Amino acid sequence: MSANSSAPDDEPVIKVRGLVNRFGDYTVHDDLDLDVRRGEVLGVVGGSGTGKSVLLRAIVGLRRPQAGTIELLGHDMVNLSEAERATLNQEIGLLFQDGALFSSLTVRQNVMAPIKEHLDVPQSLAREVAAMKISLAGLPDDAGDKYPAELSGGMRKRAALARALALDPQVLFLDEPTAGLDPVGAERFDELIVSLRESLGLTVFMVTHDLDSLYHDCDRVAVLAEKRVIAIGSIDEVRRSDHPWIEEYFGGPRGRAALASQTGAPASRRA
Numbered sequence: 001m002s003a004n005s006s007a008p009d010d011e012p013v014i015k016v017r018g019l020v021n022r023f024g025d026y027t028v029h030d031d032l033d034l035d036v037r038r039g040e041v042l043g044v045v046g047g048s049g050t051g052k053s054v055l056l057r058a059i060v061g062l063r064r065p066q067a068g069t070i071e072l073l074g075h076d077m078v079n080l081s082e083a084e085r086a087t088l089n090q091e092i093g094l095l096f097q098d099g100a101l102f103s104s105l106t107v108r109q110n111v112m113a114p115i116k117e118h119l120d121v122p123q124s125l126a127r128e129v130a131a132m133k134i135s136l137a138g139l140p141d142d143a144g145d146k147y148p149a150e151l152s153g154g155m156r157k158r159a160a161l162a163r164a165l166a167l168d169p170q171v172l173f174l175d176e177p178t179a180g181l182d183p184v185g186a187e188r189f190d191e192l193i194v195s196l197r198e199s200l201g202l203t204v205f206m207v208t209h210d211l212d213s214l215y216h217d218c219d220r221v222a223v224l225a226e227k228r229v230i231a232i233g234s235i236d237e238v239r240r241s242d243h244p245w246i247e248e249y250f251g252g253p254r255g256r257a258a259l260a261s262q263t264g265a266p267a268s269r270r271a
């Protein structure tokens, strides 16, 4: 597991308190609290528009909240200095829904971009590290020479993941990583996340709508509703809630199918 210089091991790697996010008169989050533990995969779920992506963006410092405190790996994200931002960019990996690769660069150049930006290493070493990350993300060697437009959706996600892993982050942020993938591609991506977490000791913050990913990947799940985190815990713990959204989400046909596939009942995943 990666060592972290700025927070002791029992401190949460992400600590959010009293978070308020507003757009004009519209309040997305009001007094939201959240802790993410070191080494866990936390799934963040909630209805459309409950503010999952806004929460992710606030935690990584891409959006300044109206009130509250956010600590990420010991950094005060609401008052982050430029110097701290540069350090932090090396400690976290981001994978957004669309992958956000540079279309004019090859996969290798995309993965090398953060290495060249943050590390003072010779070109040959940057190439070597990029090749390692491309392979770690489960892409064949020749994928490095391809442009994003030449890849399938699943391969593009892997390329974006390789770039997110380029600087050996401690925390990986994923925004709907399996969205747009076919069932087999989604299942493979889930397996990749789990194996990376195990081999690299990553902490993973994953926004998802995908119940199969939740069951397969996550140690805990946080449910967003009513402008805050209304439940957090293992899926079994959260499912016991009688909140109507949780009952519908986990107890509806898709929720039951995902559960059945986890418990070995004869419903297939993502049927």
Ligand SMILES: Nc1ncnc2c1ncn2[C@@H]1O[C@H](COP(=O)(O)OP(=O)(O)OP(=O)(O)O)[C@@H](O)[C@H]1O
Pocket (backbone or CB within 6 Å): 023, 028, 046, 047, 048, 049, 050, 051, 052, 053, 054, 055
């Ligand atoms: N830049 C912005 N300007 C104005 N409103 C915004 C902005 N970004 C987000 N919002 C609003 O904040 C709310 C939460 O958005 P967010 O994208 O976080 O939801 P979400 O839970 O991720 O939704 P989904 O599951 O549909 O992706 C929405 O009502 C959205 O319209």
